[in-house]
Amino acid sequence: MSGRWHFRTLGAAVLSLVSVAYAAPVSIPHGSVELLSEVPSLQPGKSFYAGLKFKLETGWHIYWINPGDAGQPPKLTWQLPAGITAGPIEWPYPKRLAAFSAVDFGYEDEVLLLIPMKAGPELRNGGSANLAAEVRMIVCREMCIPGRAQVAAKLPVQAQSGQTRANPLFAAARRKLPQPAPRSWEFRATDQTEAFLLSAVVGGPIRQAVFFPLEESQIENAAPQVVRTSKTGFEMRLQKSSQLLKPIPRLRGVLLLGDKAYDVNAPVR
């Protein structure tokens, strides 16, 4: 490494400390929310990630994209300057939250929802951009309280970018995003009148697995997910929802094995 490289790295580090203007976390019922950027500055023509960080008091939760039996996921309405666009939220895998004989899917304590963003090539170096959004959410424990917050982060626009203090948070959230399953794996589902039997071939016996359905009203969220270990994976019985009246062609969801989550898109036969 040359001395010049060191100098540059140091320069970037200093830059990151002075350049991102995060607004303070905004209060929501029983917690706070904050808009973070993974980069300290926007580079014209480059993609980057923003993150919505929720911090909740013990016992309170917000919801995943499929909230399960009750609740609703947070909704983000962007107010973005011309040239900046936001993609759909990428959701870390949730937790099963059981209460009152219902099961919801959501997040307790802390979560960073990731949002892919793009800075257009027309952005002018030397300027700045204010990323702002209205966030609506419902925060629940044994009861639910709706909340609304206005969040923002102001970033300079410049040719170079670097790290921010939020990078470890983004890395941690990314580890919780469902990944495409390895190519050698296979998921299939069988329609068994009262239940779906999800068979997974994953190259070795699996004792514990959790399935989070992406579609609402296909499986009974609160029913136990009975796992039967096989030599190459497992079979899981998922009780059908009493609201499911028609056959479904595919069973889509997120499968949690240990601390790794995978996309499931299984044909149903």
Place this chain on the structure above:
Amino acid sequence: MKRPALHTFAAIFASVVLTLPITPTASAATRVGDIAPDFQGTGSDGKSYGLAQYKGKFVVLEWHNQGCPYTDKHYESGNMQRLQKEWTAKGVVWFTVISSAPGTQGYVDASDENSYLARMKAAPTAALLDPSGQLGHLYGAKTTPHMFVINPQGVLIYDGAIDDRPTTDVSDVNGAKNYVSEALGEAMAGKTVATPVTRPYGCSVKYGN
């Protein structure tokens, strides 16, 4: 993890002893197209109400919790009261059902509920008090509000949300597609219900054990 085993047992039991009054569970919930199971409930007015006595009429079941912001949206806006008045005027029987267990949000005794009904100018046929959750489990009520419509032949023809705006915002009431009104309107006109099932939205029903 003890309860699921009990559920399974109860489900097997229920499927075998079809004609007896059953101890209902979530897994034995009624599906659209099924005959809606009979029930006996006590109203906040002290009277007893059974489904069977309303054969020949449309019946609406509305799960309710006065502390739930999703329920509030429809009462603060007057939407639920409007629906109750509109449809009961057309001969529909409308039961508001409260399945919150004692000590949980939304639990009320008869006099609490009567003052709520008066204060809100609510107009259901009756508000049924179901602190044991038996009626809730029988129909698989998941949220407040969760709506069910039963036709004059006693068949469940709608199970789901009140409308297509799953939020707590009062401003979302106007312009929403009301699934209950659609189902009742279509069924009264002799048509099939176009949207017989939707995901109910709201707060979880606060069942006891």
